Amino acid sequence: MSVISMKQLLEAGVHFGHQTRRWNPKMAEYIYxxxxxxxxxxxxxxxxxxxxxxTAIKKVVSEGGTVLFVGTKKQAQDAIKSEAERCGMYYVNERWLGGMLTNFKTIKSRIDRLREIERMSTDGTFDVLPKKEVIKLKKEWEKLEKNLGGIKNMKKLPDIIFVVDPKKERICVQEAHALGIPLIGIADTNCDPEELDYVIPGNDDAIRAVKLIVSKMADAVIEANQGVQLTDTTEEASEADDVEDMEAAEMDDEESKEVNIDDSDLEEAFTE
Structure with missing residues (x-):
């Protein structure tokens, strides 16, 4: 049975690329x-x-490896977080801090600090500290959680990384290359597919398109772990997706896409 169908991709708008004036010629082979x-x-x-x-993710996880999901652009943030949590893997969805991979030792020290503050909040330390100190610690905690919360349980470097929009996540891509960590990514028509070990040609600007593909990568992790799913995200409100898609469509011209194209014949055309 196929992992994903043409109909699913079409309905999610995965086929919409960028404007023709904004493209990378290396993506030509993936353009219909x-x-x-x-x-x-x-x-x-x-x-x-x-x-x-x-298949690549399933193989890595079945051999005991880990996956890092990365997507910091607005359209990807929610899907990256919810799907990574659903399959029990790590994620970065707010900001990629330089050195997250190449200087992981320092990043781990900040994670240790995050854990320390978390412990202080539960062991009674906050109760005996001055109010100003507690406020200061809570602000530090909030910032650390925002930037590192998705990797606070990551003990070592990931074995494979999934990114939404390698152009946006160029620092992550560079660090992965430096360390020889395989990369999977959604590559829109303005991306360089040669930066990825596994290219998924698709729309990286529409929330539904991103969510569909990210969910399939999470499914691969779950299958490799014999069906263990940590959170149920299958019934999220579709109305929220509609609102978010509308918001994304209202972004500036450089990031938005025209979606009023008559594509009713594309499914048949793709299968000819």
């Missing part, structure tokens, strides 16, 4: 056609690439 100044991604190839990425 152009309509109204927008590149249309070849979903036949996307299906195959999702399968390859799914």
């Amino acid at each position: 056609t152009e309509r109204n100044g927008i590149y249309i991604i070849d979903l036949q190839k996307s299906v195959v690439k999702v399968e390859e990425a799914y």
Whole structure:
């Protein structure tokens, strides 16, 4: 049985690329056609690439490895967090701190500090400290949790990394390359696919498209762990997604995409 269907990809808008004036020629092999100044991604190839990425993650996890999910752009933040938590893996969805991988020893010291403050909040330390000191500690805690909360249980470097938009996450990509950590990523038509070990050609700006692909990567982890799912996110409100998609569509012209293209014939075309 296929990991993902053409219909799922089409309905989520995975096929919408960027404006033709904003593209990377290296993505040419993944482009099906152009309509109204927008590149249309070849979903036949996307299906195959999702399968390859799914298999890669499943293999890593089945051998005891870990996955780091990375997506700091607005459209990816919620999906990265919820799906990583659902499958019990690590994530960065707020800000990529330089050295998160290449200077992991220092990052671990900040994680230790986060854990220390968490302990202080539960062991009664806060109760005996001056109010001003507690306020200061809580602010520090909030900042550390925001930036490091998704990796606070990560004891060592991840074995594979999944990124939404390698162009946006270029520092993460550079650090992964330096350390030889394999990369999987959603690559839109303005990205360089050569930066990734496993390319998933697709729309990295639409919330539904991102969520669909991220959820499949989380499913791979769950399957490798024999179906263990830590949180249930299958019934999240679709109305919230609708609102978020509308907000994303209202972003500036450089990041938004025209979605009023008549694509009713694309599913048939992709399967010809």
